[in-house]
Amino acid sequence: MxxxxxxxxxxxxxxxxxxxxxxxxxxxAFLLCDHASNRIPKALGTLGLSDAERADHIAWDPGAANMARRLSRLLDAPLVLSGYSRLVIDCNRPLDSTQLIATVSGGVTVPGNASVSPEDRAVRIDALHRPYHDTIADMLDARRKRPTLLLSIHSFTPELDDGPRPWPIAIAYGDDDRLARLLIPALRADGTVVGDNQPYSVAAWSDYSIPVHGERRGNPHVLVETRQDGIRTPEAAAAWADKLADAYRRIEAEALGLS
Ligand SMILES: [Zn+2]
Structure with missing residues (x-):
């Protein structure tokens, strides 16, 4: 080598x-957190962004890692987290996506991504995208004989171009809605407003983790999006993790019949 x-x-x-x-x-349950960190490799400096821009949702999913770690403890579930910012390379984008290494994100130009050569792109893939997904694939291969219910933990900004978003939590999916059809009613049972494929859905052209590790393997799955204003502190993230774990536990037996 x-x-x-x-x-x-x-x-x-x-x-x-x-x-x-x-x-x-x-x-x-098998947990993923694609956008856990806003860390940028030292070799790439700040990507030309301010401290505020690098702390913002364009760089990561604030609160998602806290929620995922708590969920991992509550459910005794494995959790895989990406270690670097989605602005360096987005681990939830296919390799042919124009958003894999975004030159503009949320209206913010990313100077460090303006002229990424094919070689530099390959370096980012090999250093960050590939090891993350190879790790997940190896772990899923090793538990092939056990049922897996895949939950990919994300967070979304309270407001975007489409206006204010009324859902404190949302469940997204693509063609396979089996787990969503169980989890959404379980979350709604106490009156919580739950987005059903809103504000985001999952598609193979825009997403990577659910299509590859859920759909292709036949593992029932959901992408969980929690609104960032609800999980700003570790305590608030823990409260949403508790609620999600409770809903999951109530549907797990039925969900295991799906796979
Ligand atoms: Zn995300």
Missing amino acids: GQSTTDSLLQPDEPPAVEVVNPEGKSA
């Missing part, structure tokens, strides 16, 4: 591209 391209992006003292929490978790 020659010099790995990974070495040229992440320095030895930087966190790895992927973090695995509770890999031996006994739950059928």
Whole structure:
């Protein structure tokens, strides 16, 4: 093996591209957090963005990692988190997506992405996108004989071009709505307003994790989107994780009959 391209992006003292929490978790639930971090590899500086821009939702899903970690503990479920900002490379985009390395995100131009060469693009894929998804694939391969219910944990901004968003939590899916049809009513049982494929849905051209690790493998799945103003603090994120775990537990037995 020659010099790995990974070495040229992440320095030895930087966190790895992927973090695995509770890999031996006994739950059928398997958790992902594609946009867990707003970290940028030192080699890429700030991507030309201000501190505020790098702290904003364009760089990551604020609150999602706290919620996912809590959920992992509550359910005894494995959790895989991406270690770097979606602005470096978006782990939930297919490799041919124009948004894989966004030059503009949420109306903000990303100077560090303005002229990414094919070689630099390959370095980012090899250093960040591929290890994240290879880790997930290896873990799912290893548990092929066990049922897997895939939950991909995201967060969304309270307001975007489409105006204010009334759902504190939302469940998204593509063609396979089996798990969504159970989880949405369970979340709504106490009167909570739950987005049903709003504000986002899942599609193979725009998404990667659910199509690849859920749809292609036949694992029932949902993408969970929690509104960021509801999970700003660890305590608030924990409260939503508790609620989601409770809903999950109520439907798990029925969901296991799906796979
Ligand atoms: Zn996200």
